Structure formats: structure tokens, C-alpha cells
Amino acid sequence: MLGRPLLRTSYEADMALFPSVTQRVVFALFLLFLVAIPFFAPGTIGESGSLPGPTFLGTSDWLRLLVTLGIYAIGALGLNILTGLAGQVSLGHAFFMAVGAYTAAVFGSPQGPLWGLGLPIWIWLPMAGIVPAILGTLIAPAAVRVRGLYLAVVTLGLVFIGEYLWRNLDFITGGSQSGRTFPALEFRFWQEEEAVLSMTEPATWFGVLNMSPTAKTYLFVLVLTAVMALVAKNLQRTRTGRAFMAIRDRDVAAEVMGVDEFRTKTLAFAISSFYAGIAGALLATFIGRTIPEQWNLNMSVEFIAIILIGGIGTVTGTLLGSAFVIILPRLVADLTQLGERLVREGGTWATILDPLVSTGSGDWGLVNTSAGVAPGLSVDQLNLVIYGVLIIGFLIFEPLGLYGIWLRIRNYWKGWPFTY
Amino acid sequence: MIEAVVFAQAGTSPAGRLLVDFLSLGSIYALLAMGFVIIFKATQVLNFAHGALAALGAFLVASFATVLQVPGRWMPGAPLWLRWTLSVLAALALATIIGMVLERIVIRPMLGEELFAVAIVTLGLDIIIRTITNDFIGTQARPLGDPFGTNVWAIEGFTLIPWTIIAQVATTIVLVALVALFFRSRLGIAMRATAFDQEAARAQGIDVGRVFSISWGIGAFLAGVAGIFLSLFPRRAAGVDQSTAFFAFAAFPAIILGGLDSVVGAVVGGFAVGLAQALATEFLTGISFLGVGFAGVVPYLLMLAVLLIRPYGLFGSEEIRRV
Structure with a gap:
């Protein structure tokens, strides 16, 4: 049905993940690109810069950012199931x-x-999902009883109770002062000395590919994110997913149709907590050492920002939102440094940028690179403000988020040159 | 979250200490909670930005009273208490205007949207106001320059700071004023109608936009008042600092306990949370099993316990579910 992508003649075609050939090809190419990224980032293959390729990912710094992106995407997929679907x-x-x-x-x-048991990854990674899922199931009865805005406040309380717990369970968390280290990403069959596959040591694959630890972690997280995204996408198309959406749209109507509200909400909490747990474990192992205060309200808000900016209730939107929210701070930091340099050099750019960037203690500006010395917001603070503005802006102007913008662009070109 | 709650001065008996802590905390929570409730009762908006507005109000007072000396600089001969009171009034007026402007820019376009969406908008607002206010406050706490200084009053065996008493008076005045507003004035009826059904209220000729604007003005004003007390008593000499905005989150259990849409409930919830926290500080501090900061989470535990028994709080109106 080339040229008529909306004409569907069977239920299978209507439910297909990628209804058209073009979509399948574009997605395959995109996936290939994602897999190829660590290989053409110079410094990961043989001597630095031995293969030609886009250099914007040229530093492993950007690769680390992409790993964080994947981990955040997993967490956001979980929140999307709970908030977007259910x-x-x-x-x-x-x-x-x-x-x-x-x-x-x-x-x-x-x-x-x-505390530590020293078990291999094939035990601790699933457990990192299962234990939060069980906890989510235990908390769900309280959450099911309270509705709407009351639920938002109850879960808010959970963050504060959590912070208190992590501060005090110092035999697990290491306490506020030092925090603790987390298990490395290493595959072992059991507790043997030599790891089968280690994400913390560089290696040479097939004799030619020099893999840095970050590159290996990237590939691992990429696979995991892809699997989790596929599961989340498929969940939407099952009976359970439809039950979630029915509860979201009108809980009473859903119950009348035979959807068990209690069971459905509990399941949503469990699945969402599973995703969150996996993301939390990966994030902690990737960062290496975290203090209890890291898991605070700002982090929750960051995830809400992701699903709202990306487009609530859609997997594509969630992935777009993660990319946006993770890459944005880096761009802001880079642009601020660039702006500061331009202001120092003087010229036309300096006149334009001067009110935006503050370079020293006497210079007023919106943002600065040396927090505490110069007036203006630090880069981190500016990022928080930008999140806030984006959350408000998207809710007011485009409730479907980036995904909604993409839909509008697509629909515009579908009818081009006509407007209908 | 206040880690250690000790408002009573040295030399007070345990019972007196408990009473002073209870009254001080309770009135702060009650004032914060009433600010939440007026916005919710009039517009059905759960205002996550309330804590940030409280910090902003306190910061404005600190700036007006000490740094800018407005309006004190134009009246050099006036006594300190007069200059300070005028600064507070000017700052609160500005806070009210800021609240109304924010409502006009950010909340008004969301009129008629889902309640969740509006609540999340206020969450975005909270981040923006909190971050910018904290940046202005800086790392050091900003003193409010109140005329009482370090004076304490000694009454019948225990000593307390004057602000504890003033906060009780303020709480009572605000409570009476709000109850009168909601149940004895045209505006209050318009507010309740708006909260009940915005469209129906409009059809009856109620200016819903005006109701929103006024309730946000009052909400921001009350947040400012609570912010002042908040920076005056828990850490006496210090003043408003970066954790002030976070403290207001602890008022959430209070409004949930009382029920989101009940003014009396807010006060009862506020004092209940205050009592629980004062008791926890008095009797549970030092028990090694509970660790540090247990008094800080007591409000949330209390909230969970109450919600399990009464999902709409003690005084909240139950949502009627029709099939």
C-alpha cells in the first residue's frame, strides 16, 4: 500500500509497531546509527581519530551523556506507564x-x-527491579485508596520518608558523608576472579576493535533500553495496557466494564517501580558513588519533566523527552562557556551577549560559569529554571509534548501543498 | 524540614517546652496550610509553589527591611517598629502582586484544563521561583531585622520569644477572616461556586478569572506571612535561607490531614502535625534505633496513617462517585 499509509485492511496492520515500510527502514537505520556511535567516536577505535566520522560525539564525555540518557529513558518509561497510561x-x-x-x-x-553479598550481575540487576516492584505492590493499596491530587501528595511524602531512611540506614547507604560505591557492570557466572565480560576495563574485540569501558557500557545500556522500550510499547497493546488506559480515562466507567481497579492500579505501580529500580541501579553503578541525598524531589520532577516534554502516554515521546532533558544541560553549559569567551573577546557578540552572561563579580547577567563569585544563576540553576519554563510552556501550548509537535509537522507534510 | 525543633528558650520545664514547640510549629503549619486551602477551595488548584512563594515573601521582607530600607530611608526619625512594620506591609503587597501576576501569566491559560495538569504547572512554577529566590538569597541566611531582636518573654516558669504569641494571634485572625470570607461574603460564594464547577459558575455570571486572581493574591499574601514567621522562629537570628522553601512541603501533611478544602481542617491539621512533631522531638530524639531526623518525617507518617483510614482527610469533603 505504498503511498497510502493510513489505509489499513487488517487488524494486524492496524496494531503493527511500524505500519509502513518507510518507518521500518528509517528505524532500522536509526538503530544502526545508535549501535555505530561508539565505534566512530575517535579514541575508541585504535589510535584516536583513525576512522572518519562525525566528530560531535568525538569525546567520551558525550558518550557518557548518551549512557545517562539511556538510563534515564528506562526510568522515564516506567513513570510513563504509571502516569501516562494508568x-x-x-x-x-x-x-x-x-x-x-x-x-x-x-x-x-x-x-x-x-552490607554486600557479592553476587553476579544476573542476580543483582533483576533483583534491583523485583524488590522495588514488590515494594510498589505493598504501597499500592494505600495509593489506590487515595485519589488524584491526594495521591500526588502521598507520593511526595514517600520521597521525604525515603530521604530519612537512606540517611539513617547507613549500613546500606553509607550515610550522608561518604555515600557508598555500587557493584561494577561485570558479567560473572558466579563469584570467580576473572569476569567473563567487564564494562570497567578496556578490551579489544575481534582483534581490531578497541573498546573503552564507556563504549561497552553504552552498548549494554542501549540493548537494555531497547528491550525495555519494546516491552513498554507492547504493554500498551495488550489487555493490561488497555485496562490502564481505561482506568486513566474514567475509573468508574472502567470498573463498570469489568476492569478491576485495585488490581490494575497495583499492577501499574509494580511495573513502574520495576523500571524505576532498574534505572536506579544502572544510574548508581554508572556514577559509581552516590550519597543518599541524591534521590530527592528534584529527581522526581526531572522525570515528570521528561514525560511531559516528550509527550505523555507515548513511548516515542518518552524517549524524545529523555534525549531533550539529558542533552539540554550539556548544551546550556557549552553555550554559556562560549558566551563567556565571546564576551571576554569583545566585539559585536559581546554587546549582544553581555546582558546574558556575567563574567565577573561586578558584571550583571542572567547566567555565570563561576557560581558564588559572579552574580546571576549558575548553569545548574539555569537548567532547573529552564525545566520549569518548559513544563509550564508545554502544558499550556502543546500538551502532547515533542511528540505532538512531531505529529503536527508530519501531518503538515502529509497534505502538502494543501493545508488539509 | 526542620531537623531539631526547639523554640522554647533555655530554662523552661519539659511541659512548657512541649507547649511552646506545639504552639509555634502548629501556628506555622496552620498559616501555611490556610494559604494552600484558599487557593484550592476557590480554584481547585493544588499549589505546589506555595513554599517557594513563602520563601519569596520572606526574602522580600528581608530585602525591604534591611538591605533596601524601604520605606525606612525616607522617614529617618520614625521608631524601628514602625519602619519594620511598614517594610513588611510593602513587601507583602509586592508578594500579593507577584502572586496575581503569576496567576495571570501561568494559571489563567489553564482555566478549564484537567486538575492534574494545573497542579503540574504549579510544580514547574515552584522550581522556577525556588531556584531564582535561592540564588538571590545566596549561601548565607538573610536576617529579617525584626524589632524584637533577641528579647525573650518570661511567663510563669517558661520563657518564649514574642513571635510565638504573635503567630497565634495572626493564625486566629486569618482563620476568622477566611471563614467569614467563604461563608459570609459574595466573593466567598463565588469562590465556592468556581471550585465546584467553573463552567456553571460562569453561566451564573461569576467572573471566574477575577476569582482566580483574587485567590492567588490572597494565597501569595498568606504564603508571605507564613514565610516571615518561618524565618523568624525556627532559627532565631538566622532569617530566610535556602531551606525555607522546602520547609513548606511539610505543611502538605497538614492540609491532607485536614482535607484539602477545609479552612478549619487546615488549622486543626496544622496543629495536629505540630503536636506530633513536638512530641516526637521531646520523647523520641536520642533513641538510636530511630536515627536522626525522625521528627521531620513524623508529619508524613501521620498523613499516611490518617489517609488509610479516611482517604479524604479528617474534614475534607468526600468525592462522590456515581456509577
Whole structure:
């Protein structure tokens, strides 16, 4: 049906993940590009810059950012299932991520001053999802009883109770002062000395490919994110997913149709917490050492920003939103430094940028690179403000988020040159 | 979250200490909660930005009273208490205007949208106001320059700071004023109608936009008042600092306890949370099993316990579910 992508003649075609050939080809190419990224980032293959390729990803710094992106995407997919599909607003996502991270630490880290069982990754990574899921199931009865805005506040309380717990359970979390380290991403069959596959050491694959630790982690997280996204996407198309959406749209009507409200909401909490736990464990292992205060309200808000900016209720939107929210701070930081340099050099650019960038203690500006010295917001603070503005802006002007913008662009070109 | 709650001065008996802590905390929570409730009762908007507005109000007071000396600089001969009171009034007026402007820019376009969406908008607003206010406050706490200084009053065996008493008076005045507003004035009826159904209210000739504007003005004003007390008593000499905005989150359990749409409930919830926290500070501090900061989470635990028994709080109106 080339040229008539909206003409569907069977139920299977209507439910297909990628209805048209073009979509399939574009997606395959995109996936190939994602897999290829670490290979043409100079410094990861043989001597630096030995293969030609786009250099904007040229530093492993950007590769680290992409790993973080993948991890955040997993967490956001979980929140999207709970908030986007099942319609339950949760501010407690950071709490479940912390539970996942500390579960991973207990199961995966070697026994030391802090608790640790030293088990291999194929135990601690699933456990990092299962334990938060069980906890989510236990909390769900309380959450199901309270509705709407009350639920938002209850989950808010969860974050604060969590912060208190992590501060005080210092035999697990290491306490506020030092925090704790997390198990490394290494594949072992059991507790043998030599890891089968280690994401923390460089290696040479097939004799020619020099893989840096970050590149290996990137590929691992990429596979995991792809699988989790596929599961989330497929969940939408099942009976359970439709039950979630029915509860979201009108819980009473859903119950009348035979959807068990209690069971459905509990399941949504469990699945969402599973995703959050996996994301939390990966994030903690990737960062290496975290303090209990990291899992705070700001982190929950960041995830809400992701699903709102990307487009609530859609997997594509969630992935777009993660990319946006993770890459934005980096761009802001880079642009601020560029602006500061231009202002120091003087000229036309300096006149334009001077009110925006503050370069020293006497110079007023919106943003500065040396926090505490110069007036204006630091880059981190500016990022928070931008999140806030984007959350408000998208809710007012484009509730479907980036995905909605993409839909509008697509529909515009579908009818081009006509407007209908 | 206040880690250690000790408002009572040294030399007070345990019972007196408990009473002073309870009254001080309770009135702060009650004032914060009433600010939440007026906005919710009039517009059905859960205002996550309330804490940020409280910090902003306190910061404005600190700036007007100490740094800018407005309007004190134009009246050099006036006594300190007069200059300070005028600064506070000027700052609160500005806070009210800011609240109304924010409502006009950010909340008004969301009129008629889903309640969740509007609540999340206020969450975005919270981040923006909190970040910018904290940047202005800086790393050091900003003193409010109140005329009482370090004076304490000694009454019948225990000593307390004057602000504890003033906060009780303020809480009572605000409570009476709000109840009168909601149940004895045309505006209050318009507010309740708006909260009940915006479209129906409009059809009855109620200016819903005006109701929104006024309730946000009052909400921001009350947030400012609560912000002043917040920076005056828990850390006496210090003043408003970066954690002030976060403290207001602890008022959420209070409004949930009382029920989101009940003014009396807000006050009862506020004092209940205050009592729980004062008791926890008095009797549970130092028990090694509970660790540090347990008094800080007591409000949330209390909230969870109450919600499990009464999902709409103690005084909240139950959502009627028709099939």
C-alpha cells in the first residue's frame, strides 16, 4: 500500500509497531546509527581519530551523556506507564529508583564495612527491579485508596520518608558523608576472579576493535533500553495496557466494564517501580558513588519533566523527552562557556551577549560559569529554571509534548501543498 | 524540614517546652496550610509553589527591611517598629502582586484544563521561583531585622520569644477572616461556586478569572506571612535561607490531614502535625534505633496513617462517585 499509509485492511496492520515500510527502514537505520556511535567516536577505535566520522560525539564525555540518557529513558518509561497510561500522578519515582540502587548494592557489592553479598550481575540487576516492584505492590493499596491530587501528595511524602531512611540506614547507604560505591557492570557466572565480560576495563574485540569501558557500557545500556522500550510499547497493546488506559480515562466507567481497579492500579505501580529500580541501579553503578541525598524531589520532577516534554502516554515521546532533558544541560553549559569567551573577546557578540552572561563579580547577567563569585544563576540553576519554563510552556501550548509537535509537522507534510 | 525543633528558650520545664514547640510549629503549619486551602477551595488548584512563594515573601521582607530600607530611608526619625512594620506591609503587597501576576501569566491559560495538569504547572512554577529566590538569597541566611531582636518573654516558669504569641494571634485572625470570607461574603460564594464547577459558575455570571486572581493574591499574601514567621522562629537570628522553601512541603501533611478544602481542617491539621512533631522531638530524639531526623518525617507518617483510614482527610469533603 505504498503511498497510502493510513489505509489499513487488517487488524494486524492496524496494531503493527511500524505500519509502513518507510518507518521500518528509517528505524532500522536509526538503530544502526545508535549501535555505530561508539565505534566512530575517535579514541575508541585504535589510535584516536583513525576512522572518519562525525566528530560531535568525538569525546567520551558525550558518550557518557548518551549512557545517562539511556538510563534515564528506562526510568522515564516506567513513570510513563504509571502516569501516562494508568493516569496516576507520582512524585515518588526517585524513591523507587533509590530502592533499586540500594538493592543492587546489597546484592552485588562485595562484603565490606557496608552490607554486600557479592553476587553476579544476573542476580543483582533483576533483583534491583523485583524488590522495588514488590515494594510498589505493598504501597499500592494505600495509593489506590487515595485519589488524584491526594495521591500526588502521598507520593511526595514517600520521597521525604525515603530521604530519612537512606540517611539513617547507613549500613546500606553509607550515610550522608561518604555515600557508598555500587557493584561494577561485570558479567560473572558466579563469584570467580576473572569476569567473563567487564564494562570497567578496556578490551579489544575481534582483534581490531578497541573498546573503552564507556563504549561497552553504552552498548549494554542501549540493548537494555531497547528491550525495555519494546516491552513498554507492547504493554500498551495488550489487555493490561488497555485496562490502564481505561482506568486513566474514567475509573468508574472502567470498573463498570469489568476492569478491576485495585488490581490494575497495583499492577501499574509494580511495573513502574520495576523500571524505576532498574534505572536506579544502572544510574548508581554508572556514577559509581552516590550519597543518599541524591534521590530527592528534584529527581522526581526531572522525570515528570521528561514525560511531559516528550509527550505523555507515548513511548516515542518518552524517549524524545529523555534525549531533550539529558542533552539540554550539556548544551546550556557549552553555550554559556562560549558566551563567556565571546564576551571576554569583545566585539559585536559581546554587546549582544553581555546582558546574558556575567563574567565577573561586578558584571550583571542572567547566567555565570563561576557560581558564588559572579552574580546571576549558575548553569545548574539555569537548567532547573529552564525545566520549569518548559513544563509550564508545554502544558499550556502543546500538551502532547515533542511528540505532538512531531505529529503536527508530519501531518503538515502529509497534505502538502494543501493545508488539509 | 526542620531537623531539631526547639523554640522554647533555655530554662523552661519539659511541659512548657512541649507547649511552646506545639504552639509555634502548629501556628506555622496552620498559616501555611490556610494559604494552600484558599487557593484550592476557590480554584481547585493544588499549589505546589506555595513554599517557594513563602520563601519569596520572606526574602522580600528581608530585602525591604534591611538591605533596601524601604520605606525606612525616607522617614529617618520614625521608631524601628514602625519602619519594620511598614517594610513588611510593602513587601507583602509586592508578594500579593507577584502572586496575581503569576496567576495571570501561568494559571489563567489553564482555566478549564484537567486538575492534574494545573497542579503540574504549579510544580514547574515552584522550581522556577525556588531556584531564582535561592540564588538571590545566596549561601548565607538573610536576617529579617525584626524589632524584637533577641528579647525573650518570661511567663510563669517558661520563657518564649514574642513571635510565638504573635503567630497565634495572626493564625486566629486569618482563620476568622477566611471563614467569614467563604461563608459570609459574595466573593466567598463565588469562590465556592468556581471550585465546584467553573463552567456553571460562569453561566451564573461569576467572573471566574477575577476569582482566580483574587485567590492567588490572597494565597501569595498568606504564603508571605507564613514565610516571615518561618524565618523568624525556627532559627532565631538566622532569617530566610535556602531551606525555607522546602520547609513548606511539610505543611502538605497538614492540609491532607485536614482535607484539602477545609479552612478549619487546615488549622486543626496544622496543629495536629505540630503536636506530633513536638512530641516526637521531646520523647523520641536520642533513641538510636530511630536515627536522626525522625521528627521531620513524623508529619508524613501521620498523613499516611490518617489517609488509610479516611482517604479524604479528617474534614475534607468526600468525592462522590456515581456509577
